[in-house]
Every structure is written in C-alpha cells, then in structure tokens.
Amino acid sequence: MASPRATLADVAQTAGVDMSTASRVLRGDVSQRVREETRARILKVAEDLAYRPNSLARGLRTARTDTLGIVVPQLDNPVFAAAIRGAEQAAAELGYSLLISHREPGTTATTIAKLSQTNRVDGLLVASLDDDEVLRSDLAAAHVPFVLMNRILPGAPLSVVLDSRAAARRGVEHLVGLGHRRVAHLSGRAQGFNAAQRLEGYREGLEAAGIAFDPVLVATAGYTAEGGARAMAELLPQRPTAVLAATLVSAAGAMSVLHAAGWRIPQDISVAGLHDAPVARLLYPSLTTVMMPTEEMGRVAASLLVRSLAGEHPDPVPPLPPGDLIPRASTGPAPG
Amino acid sequence: MASPRATLADVAQTAGVDMSTASRVLRGDVSQRVREETRARILKVAEDLAYRPNSLARGLRTARTDTLGIVVPQLDNPVFAAAIRGAEQAAAELGYSLLISHREPGTTATTIAKLSQTNRVDGLLVASLDDDEVLRSDLAAAHVPFVLMNRILPGAPLSVVLDSRAAARRGVEHLVGLGHRRVAHLSGRAQGFNAAQRLEGYREGLEAAGIAFDPVLVATAGYTAEGGARAMAELLPQRPTAVLAATLVSAAGAMSVLHAAGWRIPQDISVAGLHDAPVARLLYPSLTTVMMPTEEMGRVAASLLVRSLAGEHPDPVPPLPPGDLIPRASTGPAPG
DNA sequence: TTGAAAGCGATACCAC
DNA sequence: GTGGTATCGCTTTCAA
Secondary structure, eight states: OOOOOOOHHHHHHHHTSOHHHHHHHHHTOOSSOOOHHHHHHHHHHHHHTTOOOOHHHHHHHHSOOSEEEEEESOSSOHHHHHHHHHHHHHHHHTTOEEEEEEOOTTOHHHHHHHHHHTTSOSEEEEEOOSOHHHHHHHHHTOOSOEEEESSOOTTOOOEEOBOHHHHHHHHHHHHHHTTOOSEEEEEOOTTOHHHHHHHHHHHHHHHHTTOOOOGGGEEEOTTSHHHHHHHHHHHGGGOOSEEEESSHHHHHHHHHHHHHHTOOTTTTOEEEEESOOTHHHHSSSOOEEEOOOHHHHHHHHHHHHHHHHTTOOOOOOOOBOOOOEEOOTTOOOOOO | OOOOOOOHHHHHHHHTSOHHHHHHHHHTOOSSOOOHHHHHHHHHHHHHTTOOOOHHHHHHHHSOOSEEEEEESOSSOHHHHHHHHHHHHHHHHTTOEEEEEEOOTTOHHHHHHHHHHTTSOSEEEEEOOSOHHHHHHHHHTOOSOEEEESSOOTTOOOEEOBOHHHHHHHHHHHHHHTTOOSEEEEEOOTTOHHHHHHHHHHHHHHHHTTOOOOGGGEEEOTTSHHHHHHHHHHHGGGOOSEEEESSHHHHHHHHHHHHHHTOOTTTTOEEEEESOOTHHHHSSSOOEEEOOOHHHHHHHHHHHHHHHHTTOOOOOOOOBOOOOEEOOTTOOOOOO
16 A cells, blocks of 8 residues: 655665665755765755655654644634645745644643644634633643734743734724714723724724714624624614724624614715735625734744744734725715 | 643642553553542543643554544535534544644645645544545545545545435425426536536426426526526526526526516526525525535545544435425416 | 563764 | 764563
C-alpha cells in the first residue's frame, strides 16, 4: 500500500555518503561547507527517492515542530475564518505551518491541552469567547507560548485586538452624518470586552455630534440573529431612525423584525453593522458595514507568536484600526 | 518558561519501576498483567508529575499518529464547516484526533503533501472543488489512505456524497405542490458532479408532475451571489413563477435581483434553495430550503477512513439522502 | 509480574 | 569537507 518511504539513511547510502552529510545538505545547513559535487549528488538521490523528512523524528530530535496551533470557537464565522487565513499566510512566510483546531464549547481545556501538551505545536494562537476565569485556567495548562486574538485577558501579555471602539464610532459618524439623531445600538454580550468597546465608541460618536447618550436606545443583542431580533423589537417603541448593530448577524436579525413591523429600510430606519463579510451583500437591503482588519489580526498574531518563539519579548500591539465604512443600501438620510 | 515536561523515564524512575512497566500501565495495555499496587503507584506518579506522552516519540515508534487530516477548500462555508464538525465527532469517538487544513486554491497539492508525506496524519478526508485531473494527481502523491467528501472521482474507491438529485427533486416537488408550473433552476458549476445531479433531480421532479423540461428555464449560477444574480436576471424574461437554486448563496443573489426588479417574493415568484444553514433565516424573505446531511457526511467519511486504516475494505456508501424541506417565507402558492 | 535493550528517523556535536 | 555516534521519548520483543 503506502510505498515504503525513503529515509535519510536510504538517501545517504544510495549517495554513498554518511547520514550526517546528507542531513546537512538536505536541511540547507550553510554553517558547514560541503563540496558542490557531493551536494548535487545527494540532492539528486533525494529527489529520485522522493525523500521527505519524517517530521516526527525531526521534531523529537529538535524539540520543535515549526508548527503553530490556532484555536477558534467556531469555523463558520467570517471573523475567525479570516483570522485563520491571515495567520496561515503569515505563518507560511515565517516558515511555519498552521494547525487549525476548532473547539466546541465545553471541549475548551481539552483542545488547548491536546495541542500544546503533546508536542504537536510550538505555540498557540487562541480565540475564545469564554469567560476570563475559564480561559485563564485553560491557558495555564498550555505549556507553550500563546497569543490571544480578538480579546484581552488581564495578565496575558500578548494579544491582538481590533479597535472596536473606533469602528463603532465610525459607524455612528456615518449615521449622524446622514442626519440621524435617534441612533440606537444593538450591543454584544453584556460582559464582553469588544461589546464594551463598541458601546463606548457609540457613545463617543454621539457625543462628538452633540447628541446626548440615552440608555433607552441601547439593547443587548448578543451575537445571534434571534438576539438581534429581540433587541430590535425592544427598541421599536423608542422610534429610532437609525441603528448600529455590533455584528452582521444581529443586524440581520434586526432587519427581519423591521421588515415584519413594516418599517422600510432605509426610508424609515437606517441599519449599519460592524465587520464586513460577504453575507452583508446577501442581506436585503444590502448592509452598510465598517470593515474590520480581521485577516490582519491573524497575521499580526502569528508574527507576534513567532517572534516570541524566537526569544524576543515583543511590545504589546495597539488595537488594529478599523477599515473603511462601506455604504450600502441599508443606510440613507434621516426621515423627515 | 515551559516547565521541563516530565518524560516516561521520569515517571518510571520516581515510581521505582522500569520504563517498560510504566509504559504498559500508562498505555492501558491489558495484554500483560501488572500488579495492582504497582499500577496504582505508577498512575499516581504520572498524575503528580503531570506526565503527558510525547506524541512525536510515540508516533515515531509506532508509525501511527492516531490523527486524521481533513482538507477543505474553504472554512467559512457552512457545508464544509458542518462536515468538519461531523468528522471531528466521529473521529473522537473512534479514538482519533482531527487536524483541519484549509487549502487555498493553488496550494492544492502542497497541503495534501504536507500532511500526508510528513507523517503527521494516518489518513485524509478530502473535500475539493478542483477538476478531476488536478485532484487525481494531488492525491496520487498522498501516501496515506483517503476518503473523498462531497464528490466522486473515477477510480477513487472511497467517497461520501449527498444525494443532491433527491434533494433537488424534493425542492421541485414542494414548488410544484404549491401549483407552480414554470419552475426555473439556477444550476451549479457547469462541470460539477453535484451540479449535474441537481439538474437531474430538477428534471425528475418536473417530469413526475407531468411538466416538460424546458432548457430555457435553466441558467448556470455557479456558487456565488453574483452568479446567482446574473443567472436570475437572465431568466426573468422567461417569467418563471418559482425558482430552485442549487445553493443558498446563489439563491441570495437571485433574490437581490428579484427585489431590484420589483418582483415580490413569494407573491410573484417563489424561491427555494438546497442545503440548510443559519444564513437561510437571515435572508429576506427567509429562504425555504432542503436540509442536507452535511454533518453526517463528515461522520461517515471519518468512520470509513478509520475502518480502512484498520485494514478493512469498506463497501462504497450510497449517497446520503436529503433531510426535510424547511418551508419558510420565500415560497408560496403560484400566482393567478 | 517486571526488567533490559533494541530501535523508530532524524539532528548535532565532535573527530579526523 | 565528511564520517561516527549519542540522543530525543517512547514502544516492544525477549529474558528473567
């Protein structure tokens, strides 16, 4: 079945050299000189035998795997999918592979443990929606360096976050610029780091426009369509003319309620969401969004991790600023 | 930094036994008897030292990793995300871990090669949108057993597919049952296996209802919103009263064109799509879909792979039958 | 019931 | 420049 894979010993023997020489050549070791002719012969033989180093043996010997693990709570979430793409790209450029691990809620500790305690990865990129305490204890068991993505954790030195505050503010500015004064906000998880940031950005945006913050225009939607719908329904009596949702999904939930209630978008109410993803254009009407550098987040996190694996102690990176606001059909001038 | 991980030798020494004995106990080897007291002592020490076997060393010795690789073209695609969940679950139950790998178009061969040729995985689950020839040559380089998901490849014995034909037929039956006679179809890739199946199911559904198949009511949409929009625009002059899209995304694209053209859904035209995913409920109006057992596909593929790793030669599995049709707001009685 | 020892396939240090 | 060889941590005969 599986053709007997050629080993380094095979290559060495066929080329008539010692294993150590073959190893030097194939590894591209430049610190030691090898005669050109010998090198060529070894490379040729390796090629002929389709030699591939056994990464287990190499890892056992070198105590490194040149592999980073990335742990995300969900795969079919554009934010994490983008972060993975970015991380993969940066890792590849830095000579690392990326091992993706998808961690069902509850499998929490297990995944981190499996990856880090069994010598499969040199370090971890971690995205998590868990509470601080849970996450902290999970990470305590990680015996490799790690970088958090999309959140902070007091005490954890390395993390890469998006500037949600600035993004929310940008969204509000857009709405205010269209003449809206009664701007509602569908916020994220009550406790979440990003939710708090977005709420703050929302307030800032209002205040910069001289509009007083009014708590009755804020409702907690979480990160589901149902939550968005519930929160929007709750806010209808307040007669907002615009609403900024913390996510695309809660925006979609909100829009379904608005449709059902007979509110026209954007004639009666404008809707904007944070983060951009293909689904924004699938919604009806297509959703105005603020782009977030999620892929960049993955890239930065990966390079931070690689640097710390190299023994550096990188400075904390500031929150990544949001991208452009993409105006689509869901926002328009304030009515009246 | 990383606390010096305890090795088997440490455990053995601390427990005052030989490595081989410790190995037998910790591996749960039942073929050899170990005195109860000794076993307890070893387990206690291992616990105290937080011993974790080094999977590299073990894999090097046993020539197995108890890990399956899964290769998908995209992560933020509900179909593949679900397949991954299913595969992960089945793998776990069978004592295997799952390594997810996301393969950008172009990185094709590389990913399969990396995973399979470097002894990281015992076998591969492969989903691919590549052409037969490309995929075939990529797989030829895989030195491990593999199972294809969501497509067939002539010559590749093990693959798990969904019964797209039956699903399309079910969708058409729903529309016909609502009185529609001019039912259009937005098909997938011109060449694809699934696209052909769905087209066939569409024809079958029509013919079973005594409606003649009319090629002018079929347009190729591919798997993007733009494709769906283009195809729908093309079909508008044919005045269909219902349309079955091959995917959720093409359905969404179609709906945007219908909205723009002023066609009311479902009053003027009904829209249904194949596959079910949360996004179906985010669309406006919410989309009627036929559920597909994508998670089950992952489960079946994983267990098939494990069986073939065990030396079995599992029979080919028939296409997995579709789930229920979920009626939502996008379909209704035929107009007139 | 337990111990001793030979590798798995690579790397890296030290000779020559 | 090239070759020898100990070693990474574990599993697995074979003895005792």
